[in-house]
Amino acid sequence: MPYTLSAAKLQTYYHCPQAYYFRYERRIQGAAFFGSAALGTSLHQALAQIYQDWHYQDAIPRYEWIEYCWSRQNKDLTANQMAEGRSILKRYYTDFIVSQSV
Incomplete structure (x- = not known):
């Protein structure tokens, strides 16, 4: 051939x-x-909403708030991308939000 x-x-x-x-x-x-561009864009939009609406009197926002922000951003993603994004945000939450507040 x-x-x-x-x-x-x-x-x-x-x-x-x-x-x-x-x-x-x-x-x-x-x-x-x-679809990495769509996933990345959704993650950035979720993080922007998290930090924009975070009331800094709360030392650590509840994880449910992170989940809520993510659920509003992932309309055009596949189920695998949604799960991957949720995993990335959970790791971000524990590594950068919770650990910085202690």
């Missing part, structure tokens, strides 16, 4: 041989395939 080259393949190789290898030789999908 002959190996075909296209303008897109050549351009990818020209810009980044490593990207060419992963995309065309290993057949690994790019970030757009995995």
Whole structure:
């Protein structure tokens, strides 16, 4: 079976041989395939809401508040992305909010 080259393949190789290898030789999908932009945007929006509406008289906001902010942001995400985002926010909550308040 002959190996075909296209303008897109050549351009990818020209810009980044490593990207060419992963995309065309290993057949690994790019970030757009995995929806990382949508997940990242939703996480940033949730964090913005958390910090914008956080009443600083409360030393530590309740985790339910974090969950509420996340639930308002994840409308266009898959179930796996929603679970991953929830996990990321939970880790952020324990590592950066709770631990900084002690």
